[in-house]
Amino acid sequence: MSSASGVRCDQGTLLVPPSARTIRWGSFTVVAGVAALAVWTGGRKGANPASFALPVATALLCVWLCFLFDDPAAETSSGSATPLLLRRGVRAAIAVPAAASAWFACTWIGPLTGPTGAMTISFGALVLVALGAGAAAVRVVGGSRSGLFAAAVVVFVALVLPVAAGRPPTVDPSLPPWGAPAAYWGLVAALAVAVLVTAHRDPARPSARSRARRW
C-alpha cells in the first residue's frame, strides 16, 4: 500500500512540468489583467468594486479554470497507467493557486482592503463549480468543446442567477438570492463537489448498483 502511494507520489511529481506546459498561461495573463482592470475601473469615483466589479473578476478567473480539463494532451495521456483523478489533480494543483493568487491580488485594488468572508467563500465555491462543470462537460460533450459549456454554467451561477432571482438583483456575494451567504455558497460548493466526484468516477469500474445486482 505504501509502495503504491509512493509510486503515485512519484508519478504526480513527474507530471508537474508537462502539466504546467499544457495549461493556457497566455490566456491566464490576459484574463488576470482584465480582471484587475475591471476591479480598478469599478472602484473609481467612490464606487464599491466589491458589489459588482470583483464578482465579475471572480467569474472571469473561474471561466479560465473551466478550460483546465480541456487538455489537448488528454487523448495521449488517457492511455497511461496514471489515474485520471491524479492527472487532473496535478493540473488543478498548479492552476488553482495561480487563479487564487490573481484573485487575492484583485481584492487589494482601489478601495478594497483584502478579502472578506463572503468574497472568499464565493470564490471557493465558484472554483469548485468551474472544476466540477469542466469535468462533467468533458464527459458529456468531449474534450474539445467542454470549456464553453462549463463557462456557461459558471456565468449562470455567478452572474445570471443572482440577478434574475435576487431581491434586489445583485451579484454581490454577501447578498445571495436565498439564505445567508455561508449557507448559500456552502450548498453551491457541496453540489459542485458532488458533480466533481461523479465526473471523476472510472468509467471502466462497475457502479455500486451493478455490483449490488451481481450479489
Added chain:
Amino acid sequence: MVASLRDVRSGARASAIPVVPARPSFAGISAIGGVEARKMLTHPVYGVSLLFGLLLFRGVLGFGGTGGSRVGLWLAGGLLMGAVVGTLLSANIAALRPRRDQMLELYGSLPSPPETRTAGSLAGMVLGPGSIAVALTAIAWWVFGRDPDIGPHVDGFLMVQFPLAILALGTSAIAVGRWFPSLFGGPLIIAAYIFTPIGWVAPWIMPRSSGIAPGWHMAYIAAALTMWVALALARDRRTRSRFAIAGIALVFGIFAIVQQTPPGGY
C-alpha cells in the same frame, strides 16, 4: 558571400507559394455565408446567450412577470440583450472554427483566395444573427413605442442603432478571433466594453434626447464596421491598402466620436 545571398533569395522566391491574384467569388462567399449563418444560429452559445439575456433583463426590470406590456418589454429587451452577446460570442467562435477543427491546412490548399473564409464568416454573421437582430428590432420598436416610460425616446434613429451595433460587435469579434485565436477573445471584448471608459466615451446605442449628433454617430458606427472588416481581411493577406483603410477608418472614427458628443457630455 553576395553571390550565395543572391542564390538564397532567388531560391526562396522560386519556392514561395505564389500570391493568388484573384478576388474571392460572390458564389463562394455566399455559399460559406449560408453555412456559417446556420452554424452561428444553431451554436449553443447563441441560444444560451438569448436565455441569459432574458433572465438578466428580468432582474434589471425587477418585476414578477405580470402585466402584458411589461412582459412584452421583458421579452423584446431580453432577447435584444441576448442577441448582442450571442452574436459577439458565436461570431468569435466562427472565426476560430477552422483553427479549432484543425482545418487551416486543408482550407489553405483550396484554390479559392484566403480571404474567402473570413468574408464567408462576415457574410454568415450578416445573414444569420444580423437577420435575427433586424427582426428583433422590428418587434422591439413596436413594444418599446407602447411603453409610457421609454416610448417618447423611441424613433427610427434609436432603433436602427440596435442591428448596426450588433453587426459592428460581431465584426469586431471576427477580427479579434482572426488575430487573437483564443476562445477568451469574445468574453474579453464584453469585459472591455463594460469595464473600460470606451463604453461611455464611444457608446453604441444612444437616444436622440441625449443630445448626440445623429449624423456623426452613424459615421462612427460605419467607421467602426469598416475598420474591423479591413482588419479581419488583413489577417489573411497583409496588404498595405487594408491596413491603410483600417487606419483611415480609425482616425475618422475617433473624429466622429469627438463630433458626436454633446458639449456638456451625455
